Amino acid sequence: MDATSTQNLDPVGSVGGAFPDTAASAAPPYETPEGYLLSASLYNQDLAPTKEKGRRWSAYSIFTLWANDVHSLGNYAFAIGLFALGLGGWQILLALGIGAVLLFGLLNFSGFMGFKTGVPFPVMSRISFGIKGAQVSSLLRGGVAIVWFGVQTFLASVVFRVMLTAVFPSLHNLDTNSILGLSTLGWLTFVALWIVQVIIVSFGMDMIRKYEAFAGPIILITMASIAIWMFTRAGGSIAWTTHNALTGGDMWRTIFAGGALWVAIYGTFVLNFCDFTRSAKSKKSIVRGNFWGIPINMLLFGAIVVVMAGAQFKINGTIIESPADVVHAIPNTFLLVLACLALLILTVAVNLMANVVAPVYALTNLFPRHLNFRKAALISATLGLVILPWNLYNNPVVIVYFLGGLGGLLGPLFGVIMADYWLLRRGQVNVPHLYTTAENASYYYKRGVNPRAIAALIPAGAVALLIAFIPAFKDLSSFSWFFGAGIGAVVYYFIADRTRRPFSNASGEPIAVESAH
Secondary structure, eight states, rough: OGGGGGGTTTTTTEEEEEEEESSSSOOOBBBBBOBBBTTTTTTOOTTOOOBBBTOOOOHHHHHHHHHHHOHHHHHHHHHHHHHHHHHHHHHHHHHHHHHHHHHHHHHHHHHHHHHHHHHHHHHHHHHHTTTTTTTHHHHHHHHHHHHHHHHHHHHHHHHHHHHHHHGGGGGGGGSSSOOOBBBBBHHHHHHHHHHHHHHHHOOOHHHHHHHHHHHHHHHHHHHHHHHHHHHHHHTTHHHHHOOOOOOOHHHHHHHHHHHHHHHHHHHHHHHTTTHHTBBEEEEHHHHHHHHHIIIIHHHHHHHHHHHHHHHHHHHOOOSSHHHHHHHTTTSHHHHHHHHHHHHHHHHHHHHHHHHTHHHHHHHHHHTTTTTTTHHHHHHHHHHHTTTOHHHTTTTTTOOOOOOOOHHHHHHHHHHHHHIIIIIIIITOOOOGGGGOOOTTTTTTTTTTTTTHHHHHHHHHHHOOOOOOOOOOGTTTTTGHHHHHHHHHHHHHHSSSOOOGOOOBBSSSSSOOBBOOO
């Protein structure tokens, strides 16, 4: 047995520490065919691969992820912005359609990785970055998500305040002061929504799956109803373009830029989609869920955007910024409350899937001996509170440069991981080796870090950031995610260590736990 194979093994001989009342606690110390033992610094019940039998995420489960996320208020603001830039109805649909087709392919590739291995994103990252180097990718993804968790909770609290003051006008008096940048009513609504999300997350991924399934139909019905109401207000017709409609080269450039930005918006999600598909029932469920949730659902989303924006422009020549603007104009208090509740349900659903799961796994991966899903969720949510996200949101420099900068690095991460998994390894993964610190194991590389992956990440990230932020490249800035992903993939493909071939393939079933998701 290799000398390094016994390090980080608990004295009691259990794998990854003590897991009372779990499937993992009954397992003896697992030894790979090469004689390596699992390490408690890499393995716990939440990071372990899920058994194929008993996985619960169906095509409908995956569809409802997209039913919620696609219809987020931020996405509506982005798509309506295309109308403001001068794109007409069919041009907006084409831009979203281009992005949807690209996303459908990217998400399938990413999702298949999760289905085969059964591991979450931080563990998946160990394949290309090494058992320690994976902390870089998981913390980058988790860091962006923590900030956006706080920001999205703040935006939801704004809707909550509108609803409360509509029902109880006297509460407006609590909305005029400022405590650390937020009014008393703002604090009450923010903390209330924060508590609701923490409670949901405390029950784990399966509760998130159930909440997404509950919220999906509500969101679709609500958004479609608002669009129909707007269409009726506009007299049964809409304005298909604004007065500054784009034509020729400017039109096509904006269409493709819109499609590229649509992909970039989901750049975070294509990275850690395996966090969800590790519990998918089959590859078919991933493809079907993505098909109905991405191209079909996005076309419905586009149609709603065109109707909302076109109807409002016909009514008074103005362009709305998001559905929240429409909700504020609903004359009936009861209907306004229902619409606000739907937007609250939507924002919570988006936050749970896009901004909670990633940091939870990132923190669990950082401290697997001490953190499980529930504890990590509480920590990440607390971080999202103490950063006072409303102050960050109101500071364009922070949003554009800090979050934009971190987000700009996610494209190169995606490129390196995809090139390593699909082009070099052709899907060959030794799953048990992802959990051992043995120096001769497949993913130990050099002191646990793959320097070639880091070497590919640095120039790709630099180019992506330059394109995104330097004014001279403003015509290319919409495509920065693609430049970063493409350069990262190409550089890594050519500098990767090919002496490690042939790559081994070993199932994670012997060390897998029952899916609790």
